[in-house]
Amino acid sequence: MASLPSILGGLDPTSDRAVFRQIADQLREAIDRGRFKEGEKLPSEAELVEHYGVSRMTVRNSFSILQGEGLVHAEHGRGVFVRPRPPVRRLASDRFARRHREQGKSAFIVEADAAGSHPTVDSLEVKEEKASQDISTRLGSVRRVLARRRRYLLDGRPVEFATSYLPLDIARGTQIAEPNPGPGGIYARLEELGHQLDHFEEEIRARMPSPSEVKTLQLASGVPVIHLIRTAFDTAGRAVEVCDTVMAADAYVLSYQLPAT
Amino acid sequence: MASLPSILGGLDPTSDRAVFRQIADQLREAIDRGRFKEGEKLPSEAELVEHYGVSRMTVRNSFSILQGEGLVHAEHGRGVFVRPRPPVRRLASDRFARRHREQGKSAFIVEADAAGSHPTVDSLEVKEEKASQDISTRLGSVRRVLARRRRYLLDGRPVEFATSYLPLDIARGTQIAEPNPGPGGIYARLEELGHQLDHFEEEIRARMPSPSEVKTLQLASGVPVIHLIRTAFDTAGRAVEVCDTVMAADAYVLSYQLPAT
DNA sequence: CATGCATACTCGTATAGACGAGTGGGCAAG
DNA sequence: CTTGCCCACTCGTCTATACGAGTATGCATG
Numbered sequence: 001m002a003s004l005p006s007i008l009g010g011l012d013p014t015s016d017r018a019v020f021r022q023i024a025d026q027l028r029e030a031i032d033r034g035r036f037k038e039g040e041k042l043p044s045e046a047e048l049v050e051h052y053g054v055s056r057m058t059v060r061n062s063f064s065i066l067q068g069e070g071l072v073h074a075e076h077g078r079g080v081f082v083r084p085r086p087p088v089r090r091l092a093s094d095r096f097a098r099r100h101r102e103q104g105k106s107a108f109i110v111e112a113d114a115a116g117s118h119p120t121v122d123s124l125e126v127k128e129e130k131a132s133q134d135i136s137t138r139l140g141s142v143r144r145v146l147a148r149r150r151r152y153l154l155d156g157r158p159v160e161f162a163t164s165y166l167p168l169d170i171a172r173g174t175q176i177a178e179p180n181p182g183p184g185g186i187y188a189r190l191e192e193l194g195h196q197l198d199h200f201e202e203e204i205r206a207r208m209p210s211p212s213e214v215k216t217l218q219l220a221s222g223v224p225v226i227h228l229i230r231t232a233f234d235t236a237g238r239a240v241e242v243c244d245t246v247m248a249a250d251a252y253v254l255s256y257q258l259p260a261t
Numbered sequence: 262m263a264s265l266p267s268i269l270g271g272l273d274p275t276s277d278r279a280v281f282r283q284i285a286d287q288l289r290e291a292i293d294r295g296r297f298k299e300g301e302k303l304p305s306e307a308e309l310v311e312h313y314g315v316s317r318m319t320v321r322n323s324f325s326i327l328q329g330e331g332l333v334h335a336e337h338g339r340g341v342f343v344r345p346r347p348p349v350r351r352l353a354s355d356r357f358a359r360r361h362r363e364q365g366k367s368a369f370i371v372e373a374d375a376a377g378s379h380p381t382v383d384s385l386e387v388k389e390e391k392a393s394q395d396i397s398t399r400l401g402s403v404r405r406v407l408a409r410r411r412r413y414l415l416d417g418r419p420v421e422f423a424t425s426y427l428p429l430d431i432a433r434g435t436q437i438a439e440p441n442p443g444p445g446g447i448y449a450r451l452e453e454l455g456h457q458l459d460h461f462e463e464e465i466r467a468r469m470p471s472p473s474e475v476k477t478l479q480l481a482s483g484v485p486v487i488h489l490i491r492t493a494f495d496t497a498g499r500a501v502e503v504c505d506t507v508m509a510a511d512a513y514v515l516s517y518q519l520p521a522t
Numbered sequence: 523c524a525t526g527c528a529t530a531c532t533c534g535t536a537t538a539g540a541c542g543a544g545t546g547g548g549c550a551a552g
Numbered sequence: 553c554t555t556g557c558c559c560a561c562t563c564g565t566c567t568a569t570a571c572g573a574g575t576a577t578g579c580a581t582g
Contacts, residue, residue, distance in 0.1 A: 058537080069471075224467045257461070257462055321534090533575100550556090550557080
């Protein structure tokens with residue numbers, strides 16, 4: 001690495017911009033310009049204290065700004081690093097098309113294999129439970145539901161956490177209530193049960209994760225989540241499934257195709 | 262407000278959870294439970310210093326966690342407040358349907374009026390410029406484009422910042438190159454010019470905002486942005502417009518309807 | 523009554539120091 | 553050579569203090 005003074009400038013004492021912001025600005029610019037590359041270690045707190053002639057807390061304050069922006073992450077005992085951008089998973093709007101439901105493996109597995117990454121699904125839980133107010137409304141005033149929870153990982157990294165809710169009168173006692181719903185997933189089973197799927201509705205929000213989501217998805221600070229709620233409707237117009245998904249935002253791009261009507 | 266000890270507990274010295282995290286946990290829980298309501302002022306730093314018997318920096322550290330989560334925001338000289346959740350704007354996937362293009366006013370204005378809020382559009386800029394690599398690719402290798410930039414506000418609050426890019430051979434010299442594109446917007450003009458719209462593709466990402474986005478959208482800390490890139494295709498299969506939109510994530514819910522095919 | 527200032531309270535910025543804990547390299551002992 | 557310890561370096565946590573600047577309130581002055 002080049003010497004610090006050649007990468008980072010000095011402070012402007014006449015500026016009314018706070019010192020820790022000036023330092024953050026310089027580091028951010030250096031990162032944007034590629035002076036510090038993905039995964040590379042930034043100067044240590046001590047080095048920056050030395051370089052700028054400020055106290056350590058001031059430097060730490062700068063780092064915390066960049067962390068909040070998702071640009072860097074700190075590793076205890078090692079240093080502060082430019083956060084590498086993980087490969088993103090592309091979700092196309094036709095991902096639930098019937099033709100994708102032919103094979104035995106789930107869409108997640110097939111797609112990950114194709115992308116050369118190693119997919120895993122864990123913490124599978126299938127149980128009956130009381131529907132939340134929101135789920136009940138979406139499913140048309142049901143009291144209890146079958147909930148299917150699972151977490152998806154790519155190359156060991158958790159990227160998505162999803163729960164499907166289904167009305168008991170549809171799902172109870174069927175293969176949908178089994179941990180492994182069989183080839184084509186629960187949508188294939190629903191159609192076999194006479195609920196021909198008509199369309200899906202998806203609601204998308206983005207927000208900062210709750211502490212429990214940070215834990216489950218092992219999120220670095222400065223990484224938002226995409227919260228997607230999908231409702232599946234059968235040809236009778238009935239909502240037959242609600243799927244609540246929380247995704248690590250840095251791992252996903254959602255893609256939709258809309259008719260111009 | 263009830264007394265502090267009745268809302269916030271004490272610290273657990275035996276816990277290995279850092280003190281500032283314990284304080285943040287208690288404040289977060291109090292907020293979640295509605296002990297502190299939206300817009301309400303939290304105890305001041307001094308009060309919490311008193312209550313917990315810790316130093317001020319420790320309390321500030323707790324607040325900075327909650328700020329990063331988007332739960333609270335600080336106002337210089339006033340206090341720290343529970344961040345109110347703004348009314349969200351719902352974007353439905355049929356928002357560009359031809360039938361919505363009849364009236365003179367833009368979709369944004371019509372919709373906001375219906376919701377009872379006061380919409381504004383500002384910082385309108387229309388100019389020809391060099392296409393970025395990404396835009397060029399999406400539009401099919403054009404070098405220069407017409408760029409239409411504008412910012413949308415609801416009740417004075419900026420919520421969205423968008424830029425449309427169009428190939429010069431289509432847009433130059435037409436009403437599309439005017440600040441006001443006329444009734445039905447640029448999509449109506451494109452169709453009049455013989456580019457019957459066939460479908461749109463939308464790409465959605467979520468991430469933390471850049472400093473300039475924070476400024477333009479006046480974002481509180483802990484608020485991510487939704488980055489939406491829409492490409493419009495005509496019936497000849499040509500990409501005739503790319504619209505790059507950055508939205509305050511706390512102001513939007515995107516909604517899509519997908520066929521089950 | 524109205525104006526304006528003093529003041530108390532709020533958060534913002536910055537310093538200096540202390541100790542703890544994770545990491546990794548080098549050196550010494552076996 | 554291998555094992556294990558020490559040490560230097562890293563970030564994590566916390567204290568104590570100081571001054572600045574924005575806000576709001578009330579009181580004194582005109």
